[in-house]
Structure formats: structure tokens, C-alpha cells
Amino acid sequence: xxxxxxxxxxxxxxxxxxxxxxxxxxxxxxxxxxxxxxxxxxxxxxxxxxxxxxxxxxxxxxxxxxxxxxxxxxxxxxxxxxxxxxxxxxxxxxxxxxxxxxxxxxxxxxxxxxxxxxxxxxxxxxxxxxxxxxxxxxxxxxxxxxxxxxxxxxxxxxxxx
Numbered sequence: 001x002x003x004x005x006x007x008x009x010x011x012x013x014x015x016x017x018x019x020x021x022x023x024x025x026x027x028x029x030x031x032x033x034x035x036x037x038x039x040x041x042x043x044x045x046x047x048x049x050x051x052x053x054x055x056x057x058x059x060x061x062x063x064x065x066x067x068x069x070x071x072x073x074x075x076x077x078x079x080x081x082x083x084x085x086x087x088x089x090x091x092x093x094x095x096x097x098x099x100x101x102x103x104x105x106x107x108x109x110x111x112x113x114x115x116x117x118x119x120x121x122x123x124x125x126x127x128x129x130x131x132x133x134x135x136x137x138x139x140x141x142x143x144x145x146x147x148x149x150x151x152x153x154x155x156x157x158x159x160x161x
Contacts, residue, residue, distance in 0.1 A: 003027050003080075005052040008153045009036055010146060012044035017146055019153035027052055030085035037062055045114065049137065049150075052076075056083055057133045059140075061111045068108035072126060072133050075103060103129060115144040 007022035026033040027050055037060050040046035047061035056076035061068045069086055076083035077094050087094060092106060105126040110119040117140065125131075125139045141147045 003053050005050065006154050007033065007036070007048060007050040008150060009040050009046065009048045010150065011040040011046035013041050015043075017044075017149060019146065019149045021153045021156040022048065022050075026050055028082060030082060030089060033058070033060060033082070034067060037067065047111075050082060051134055051137060051154075052080055052082060054132055054134065055080065057137045058082060058086060059111060061108075068111040070105060070107040070109065070111055070122075072105050072136060073103050074106045112140070112144050117143045 005024075005027050007024070007026040008019050009022055010017060010019045012018070022036050026036055026048070033048055033050055037046060037048045040062070042062065042064070045061055045063055047059055049057060049059050051057040056071060056073040058072070059070045069090060071083055071086045073083070074087070074092070075095050077087045078084075084094065087106070090107060095102075105123075109122045109126075112122065113119065121143070122140070125136050125143075128136065131139075138147065141150045
């Protein structure tokens with residue numbers, strides 16, 4: 001079943017950030033998403049973003065051999081295979097039934113600390129329960145200075161159902 005959403009890779013080349021749309025297959029499989037990340041030039045900590053069905057987003061960022069993951073909402077793992085795969089990779093249990101009405105991020109909140117977006121500020125962005133995941137993501141990208149380039153790639157790579 002197709003899911004609405006998009007995926008974008010962000011990487012540095014010659015000291016400049018670039019963003020490219022990724023195929024929709026990364027919205028279903030963490031392995032495919034991480035392969036797309038590993039195929040980016042290693043300069044400056046490339047990352048990929050997948051935003052799925054207005055429900056959650058995932059950021060995977062490479063720091064050499066280490067890959068950091070940030071999932072905007074742990075409860076998405078109950079309904080979406082990509083989110084469930086993130087929990088499995090992080091060694092976390094899915095939420096219990098009585099926790100499904102809560103929304104909380106999981107993973108590395110400081111994955112952009114080298115771009116001057118620290119853990120506290122990231123947590124503040126992700127704690128806004130009135131914001132949709134895409135709005136939170138826009139705040140993150142604006143804060144790290146990639147909003148315009150990312151928007152171009154996002155528009156090119158959006159999948160609608």
C-alpha cells in the first residue's frame with residue numbers, strides 16, 4: 001500500500017549543502033533509507049529525512065561509521081513499519097496500549113548539535129503538540145539553514161495517495 005510522504009537526502013559537497021529527493025521506497029524500509037544515506041558524500045554529516053502520512057518524520061544522520069536516528073513520534077511504530085524498524089534498531093519496545101495517546105520523540109535529539117541545534121532546542125520543537133510533524137520538521141530545517149533547498153527537493157519527491 002502506498003503511503004503519502006516524501007524522503008530527501010541532504011549532503012555537503014564542496015562545503016555547500018545540497019538536497020535531493022529520494023525514491024518512495026525509503027518510506028517503507030529502514031534498510032533502504034540507510035543505504036540511501038550511506039550513498040551520500042560523507043563530508044559534514046549527511047542526513048536523510050522521511051516524512052510519512054502527516055504522522056511522523058524520521059531523520060537518519062551519518063557521523064562517519066555511526067548513524068544517529070531520530071523518530072518524531074514513538075507511537076507511530078504501532079501503525080507504520082518504518083517507525084517500527086527504527087524502534088527495533090534502537091532496541092526500544094513499542095508503546096503499550098495505554099501509552100498510545102501520548103506523543104514523544106525517540107532517538108538522538110542532539111544529532112544536529114554541530115549545526116548549532118542542540119538537544120534542548122530540538123526537544124522544544126518536538127514537544128509542540130499543536131504542530132504537525134511537517135511543521136516541526138520545517139522548524140528544524142529552518143534552524144539549521146536548509147529550509148529553501150529542502151523545500152525544493154521535498155516538492156520534487158512528494159508522493160500522494
